[in-house]
Amino acid sequence: MLALLVAQNIAFYIIAALMVFGALRVVTCKNLMHAALWLVLVLAGVAAQYILLAAEFVAITQVLVYLGAIIVLFLFGIMLTRTKTGTDDNLNNSAGARRMAALIGVLLAGVMGYSLWDGFGKREFGELTVQRTAEVSDSIFSTYLLPFEVISILLLAALIGAIVLARRD
Amino acid sequence: MIPNLLDKVWIVPALMASSFLIILFFGKRFGTRATAGIGIVAVSLALVFSVCVAGQWINRVNNPPTGEKLAADVVAANGLTPQTGANIIGEVEATTIESGETVDAGTHAMASSESGSMSEMSNAEMGTASSEHAVATEHAATEHAATEGEHGGEHESVPPIVRTTTWFTIAGINFEVGTLLDGLAAMMLITVCIISLLVHIYSTEYLHGDIRFTHYYAFLSLFTASMLFYVLSSNTLQMLVGWELVGVCSFGLIGHWWEEKKNTDAALKAFLTNRVGDIGLILGVTITFFAAGAKSFNVLHINEYALSGTANTALLLVGALCLFGGVTSKSGQFPLHTWLPDAMAGPTPVSALIHAATMVVAGVYLIARLYGVFFAGLGIGSSSLHYVAFIGGFTTIIGGLLAFVQTDLKKVLAYSTISQLGYMVMALGVGAWTAGVFHLFTHAFFKACLFLGAGSVSHACHHTFDMREMGGLRKKMPITHGTFLVATLALAGIFPLAGFWSKDEILSGASAGQENAYTLMLVFGLITAFLTAAYMGRAYWMTFWGEYRGHAHPHESPKVITVPLVILAACAVFLGFTNFPKSFFGIELPGGVTTRFEHYIEPTFAFPPLQHAEFTPWLAVVSTILAAGGLFIAYQYYEKNRGPHGLTQRSKVARAGYTFLENKYYLDVLYTDIIAADTKGPLARAAYWFNTNVLDGVVNGLGTGARKIAGFVYRDIDQLVLDGIVNGSGSVSEKSGQVLRHVQTGKVQQYAAILFAGAVVLAGVFVFVI
Amino acid sequence: MLVNQFLFLGAILFCIGVYGVLARRNAVLVLMSIELILNSVNINLVAFGAMWHVTDPSNLSGQVFALFVIAIAAAEVGVGLAIVLLIHRNRQSIDINDVDLMKG
Structure with a gap:
């Protein structure tokens, strides 16, 4: 074990x-x-x-x-x-913007890291058992049926939206 | 046998909503004729359904439910969770004692004649009834004795039919959606459906060939659906939804011809002004919800709480005033009435439907529906003058005066609507509930008739509404003229047309008001009776008499337009008799005929004990004389001053001959008699001199004075102060927008950076600080 | 294993994704960074799901929601790339700094 x-x-x-x-x-x-x-x-x-x-x-x-x-x-x-397929120097924002982005990222990491450590510390998972596909499907088609239907509508809408946006006319 | 439709009234708005959807999705494909057909069929079905519902309601009032059935209805109406067996009966007893109703569901063997005395006994035993209630019961008892039990409406509680289903549940509070059907709702259903049907028919011709015909019909259906939804709402939250839907539809319909900036401006003005009032409405809904124990938004539950005697009056006062904010904007009360005349930019049938007959009365309906809150909050039953009655009375005068300076026929009608809405609010404010609602009912018909008549006139005159370009239309458009005349007389309150009965009832209500607190309202009402007749006379004479001054070739409108006019005019003639007073100048008809409107419409459940003013003969005479005087003065002033000929020239004409005068001017009997006499003898000549110098002076002076006052009100108060405030708030938001626009760079990543930085800061605050 | 192992992995991926969203100017790269963010969230969801599954075997909310997120991510990429193609067609560039018509 x-x-x-x-x-x-x-x-x-x-x-x-x-x-x-x-x-x-x-x-x-x-x-x-x-x-x-x-x-x-x-x-x-x-x-x-x-x-x-x-x-x-x-x-x-x-x-x-x-x-x-x-x-x-x-x-x-x-x-x-x-x-361009090769290297391209034009992919990034200005250095100032990148520094700002890095600062935000690091601060975010700091806050999240602290709160995660604060919240979960050394908590163990325990005995992990396999979550079987059958159980997942049961869950989706019973408890979460409505969100599932909503998601399918969303996918349909996204499909139509993508077609409308990308077609040439 | 028709099945019980009372708990299926949701079908009525559903019909219109489905019509809206069909027109929206398939209207363009079906073509204009089919589109109009769908709308008309849907409204017709809704109307038939409403009439059946109203019939069943009348039947229910005639044979009120008893026993277990009554108990079940009461529980459903309260909006509290139904329980079983003894609990229901216990709850019924609790509520009936609480609200002063006289039902005994426990034994259900009680005859209705006994229940009156039983109620007094139980009240005495309980010892909890307020003195106010005791007085009311006494009053009811004496009235009962007087009418020999023929008119026992006040005694039998007929709970409305409430059917609800849970919308959603948050924190244990059930948010429900459902229908509430009582006499008031049934009356509104029929009114809305009839007028909507006629407008649907009328519009097929009026908007013939319009570029957005389908769009128009879709909105018309949606509007009708929302209004019906609003009227049938069982709780205040649902009313709010209907209220806003109605507002949106009105926005769309006012701005129907949005190519012209003036029209879009009008639509925006209507929408934004209504938003101001809606804040009040939302606050009011919230306050009443919490006041009534934060259990339910149910209208009857709130009313019941407000009338229970243990209610927090201060909270109710604030709630009622907030609700009245909504009424102020929607029903065009001072000072938020400014949108209504502008809203005339929409197509005329829409003005008839929305801005005369149905939507603007949504505010009045709100007061009528939540009357318990207003009654208890403002102390309508007991105290002296209060805000609602005063604003109503004030608005009615303001609107009436403004109507004088308009040259646009529709604007005259718009200001007249404001004035009449003020009348209704005033009536509700002085405690004359039935009178106010009755006036709402009759006014809807004759005002719709007036608007549609104005539309017919404009249809004939190259789409102008300028009365200076009209005149002499009565020969060219006989049917329009006839119906317009009937509706004008009805609005002016001339016996025996509908307006006479309802207006008179309001005046009686104001005069009989508690402890003579509403004498001022009575004065307001009488002045308005005079003003209404005068400005309507002016509009009528300027439009239909004299010489035609425009450049078009007016002709009578086709049948599609005239038939609705005739129907509405017939309604304006006959509907007044639905509330024929018990005693009319000594004529006493049997109880089964008189005050039917009051008998069937006035709620008997969760409703304050009201006094019912009797018909007052002297008031009827005075108001009729005032109305006739108003018409007469308008006639004198506007007929004489009009045209290139002055007074002196006219008197030359008068000397030249009576025949010539008649052919030229078609003056009325009194005037022609005097002039005719003038050509015959010196006594008559003296009378003519008196007429010219004294009477005309008085008449002209009065007219000029009224014009000056109205001009001042319009220019300085309405345009300068009120519009100034509106414009000021607009420019303030524009200025602040100018400052803030620099923050908006349009660069997505800057926004994202700000978003994430903000998230970091907030997360930091939550993690480290809190 | 610690729950925090996975949570920290998710947090780090999330922050890298945020950096990518803010620092890149090529629209396709921004979309890729958004994928990083969505995946980090999914790791969290599945980790929490596994954590609860141990105590309550009938509870599979974490996985179900992860699946929903995957579906939404697919839709998001589809629409996002369509928008990028449209921008490219109109402007011959997918530099999102050029797309600032909404500025005040």
């Missing part, structure tokens, strides 16, 4: 380190295409973390939707807007 936990912890830290590094590259690198690829790494890492949290269905959805669809959408976006 302990061995498993240790393995899980090690896996978590490795994946987390990769994710943070990838995320930093997403927001800093000068090549648009590379940024998208770094994003793939982060999103895949998120899926791995879901597995660690015993949330299979969300992990699979993450892979299907994010890695499968959204990233492709982004690549399409990048290509259709015909930005």
Whole structure:
């Protein structure tokens, strides 16, 4: 049991380190295409973390939707807007704006970190059991049926909206 | 046998709402004829339904429910959670004792004649009834004795039909939505449906070929639906929704021809002025909710609390005044009446529907519906002059005076509407509930007739409403003229048209007012009776008599326009008899015929004990003389001063011959008689001299004086002070906008930075400080 | 494992995403940064869901909401990229500093 936990912890830290590094590259690198690829790494890492949290269905959805669809959408976006494929110095705001952004980010991290530590401290998960897909679907189609329907309407609206916005006439 | 429709009245607004949706989504595809057809069919169905509902309500009043059924109805009406068995009966007893009703649901074997005395006994036993209530019961008892039990309406409590369903629940408070049907609501249903139907029909011709025909009909349906929704609301929150919906529709319809800036300005003015009052309404709704124990928004629950005797009067006073803020804007009371004349920019049928007959009476309806709050809060039953009655009386005079200086026919009618709304508010303010509501009912018909008549005139005269470009239309448009004349006389209050009965009842109410506290209101009312007749006479003569002064070729309007006019004129003639007084100059009709309106419309549940003023013969005579005098003076002044010929020239003409005069001017009998006599003998000549120098002087002097006063009020108070305040608030917000616009850079990321920085600061405050 | 491991990971990703939203001027990159933010929130949701699932096995709210967020994120990207394409078509640039027609 302990061995498993240790393995899980090690896996978590490795994946987390990769994710943070990838995320930093997403927001800093000068090549648009590379940024998208770094994003793939982060999103895949998120899926791995879901597995660690015993949330299979969300992990699979993450892979299907994010890695499968959204990233492709982004690549399409990048290509259709015909930005330069190589490095581009014009991706960032002015240095002042970036410093301001970094300051806000760090302050936000400070406040959140403090309150998280204050709130949860060293709280353990306990014995994680796999949250089965059947249970998730039961939950969606009973308790959360109405939000589910609303979401489907939203998706439909977004679909129509995207078509209306992007078509040429 | 028609099934019980009383608890299914939600169908009426639902019909109109579905008509709105169909027109909105498919109107363009169906074409204009079908669009109008959908609207007309929907309103017709709603009207048929409303008439059936009203019939069932009358039946219910005639055969009031008893026993368990009554108990269930009372529980439903209270808006409190229904319980079972003995609890219901206990609750009924509690509420009936509390509100002074005389129902015994426990034994349900009590004959209605006994219940009066029983009530006194139980009140005496309880010893909790207020002296005010005791007086009322006594009064009712004596009245009961006088009418030999034929008119026992005050004794039998007929609870309204309330059907609600839970909208949502927050913190244990049920927010409900539902319908409340009683006589008042049924009356409003019929009024709204009839006038809406006629306007729908009329508009097919009036807006023929309009670019936004579908848009217009969609809004017309939505407006009718919202008004019906408002009228049927069972709680104040729902009323607020209906109230705002009505406001939005009025905005859309006033600005129907938005290509012209003047029209959009008028729409905005109407909307924004109404917002001012709506703040009051929202506050009032909130205050009454909390005053009544923060349990329910139910109208009857609030009324019941207000009349319970344990109510916090100060809180109710504030609540009533806040509610009255809403009434002030919606029903065009001083000082928020300025939007109503501007709102005439919309199509004329809309003015008839919205700004005469239905929407503007929403405010009056609010007072009538929440009468318990106003009654207890302002002390209508007991004390002296109070704000609501005074504002009503003041508005009625202000509106009447302003009507004199208008040359636009529709604006005359608009100011007349303001004046008449003031009349209704005044009536409610002096405690003459039935009179005020009755006037609302009759006024809706003849004012709609006047507006539609004005529309017919303008339809014939190249869409102008300027009375200086009219005249002599009575031969060219006989039907429009006839109906306009009937409606004018009804508005002026000439016997036996509808306006006479309702106006007279208000005056009687003011004169019989508690401890003569409302003498001032009576004076206001009488002055207005005179003014109304005078300005309506002016409008009538300027439009339909004399020579035609415009450049169009007026012709009678088609049947689609004239038939609604005739129907409305017929209503203006006959509807007054629905509340025929018990004793009219010694004529005493059987009890089953008199005061039917009062019998069926006045609530008997959660309603304050009111005195009912009897018909007062001398007041009727005085008001009729005043009205006739007003018409006569208007006739004298505006007929004589009009045209290129002055007085002297006219007298030459008079000498030249009676025949010529008649052919030229068509003067009325009195005037022609004097002049005719003048050509015949010296005595008559002396009379003519007297007429010319003394009477005319008085008449002209009066006319000029009235014009001067009205001009002053219009120019200096209305335009300068009130509009100044409105414009000032506008420019202040513009200035502050100028300053703040520099913050708005349009750069999304700056906004985002500010957003996140703000989030950091707020989170920091919550985490570290609090 | 500590709950805080995941929560801190989420917080850090969130802040990086915020930095990206504020510091980038290319609209596609801003949208990517928004994806980072949404994912960090999802990690939080799933972590909390797992935490509650241990004590109450019938409670799956965390996962369900994560799924909803994923659906909304998909819609957001779709509409967002459509807007970006439209801007690009009209202005031949997706620099969001150029898009400031709403300035006062």
